[in-house]
Amino acid sequence: AQSVSQHNHHVILSEAASLELGCNYSYGGTVNLFWYVQYPGQHLQLLLKYFSGDPLVKGIKGFEAEFIKSKFSFNLRKPSVQWSDTAEYFCAVTPIGGGADGLTFGKGTHLIIQP
Amino acid sequence: KAGVTQTPRYLIKTRGQQVTLSCSPISGHRSVSWYQQTPGQGLQFLFEYFSETQRNKGNFPGRFSGRQFSNSRSEMNVSTLELGDSALYLCASSDDRSGNTIYFGEGSWLTVV
Numbered sequence: 001a002q003s004v005s006q007h008n009h010h011v012i013l014s015e016a017a018s019l020e021l022g023c024n025y026s027y028g029g030t031v032n033l034f035w036y037v038q039y040p041g042q043h044l045q046l047l048l049k050y051f052s053g054d055p056l057v058k059g060i061k062g063f064e065a066e067f068i069k070s071k072f073s074f075n076l077r078k079p080s081v082q083w084s085d086t087a088e089y090f091c092a093v094t095p096i097g098g099g100a101d102g103l104t105f106g107k108g109t110h111l112i113i114q115p
Numbered sequence: 116k117a118g119v120t121q122t123p124r125y126l127i128k129t130r131g132q133q134v135t136l137s138c139s140p141i142s143g144h145r146s147v148s149w150y151q152q153t154p155g156q157g158l159q160f161l162f163e164y165f166s167e168t169q170r171n172k173g174n175f176p177g178r179f180s181g182r183q184f185s186n187s188r189s190e191m192n193v194s195t196l197e198l199g200d201s202a203l204y205l206c207a208s209s210d211d212r213s214g215n216t217i218y219f220g221e222g223s224w225l226t227v228v
Contacts, residue, residue, distance in 0.1 A: 090157075101160055
């Protein structure tokens with residue numbers, strides 16, 4: 001079965017700072033990778049996804065992520081964060097074509113942006 | 116196109132009772148999956164249904180069950196509720212094609228007292 005590790009459980013940044021949230025996964029085969037965001041009081045929303053092709057993927061709201069296969073990593077980045085980016089961020093993985101364990105999520109990173 | 120709709124949004128139940136949660140997937144989506152979200156365990160996969168058949172199941176006790184109807188709508192049931200079942204239950208749907216994306220509903224907040 002696959003597993004996902006998010007390195008930072010809580011991150012506090014000031015507005016305009018750069019952001020990088022770490023995500024590593026464990027799985028012996030090929031995977032689809034996702035970053036979801038959960039704003040306070042709202043449902044999970046897809047930020048971006050990687051299925052194949054260019055390992056640098058761009059998502060909504062200026063976020064991007066880079067898939068590094070050799071490191072089993074899929075780190076999320078944003079060059080300049082805003083107060084509205086305050087949210088919980090989840091990295092998730094599923095084997096290509098789906099898997100018996102559905103989407104496997106990391107524990108999440110609680111990001112707080114200070115004005 | 117409407118998103119994934121879950122009902123009820125909030126409910127309070129007593130230990131020992133049972134509960135049924137409902138999910139309407141995005142129109143055209145035939146795959147529906149359920150997840151439990153708690154502060155301690157995070158997001159955990161419960162089960163997935165496709166064309167009225169359970170396709171995958173997570174590591175939860177048999178008190179947790181589900182079903183899917185011919186219109187792809189799904190329900191999940193938890194019997195003999197325990198305090199630890201208090202959680203946000205999320206339903207997600209996808210069109211199950213290669214490279215599919217999973218879309219989540221707003222969830223049903225269950226509190227067991």
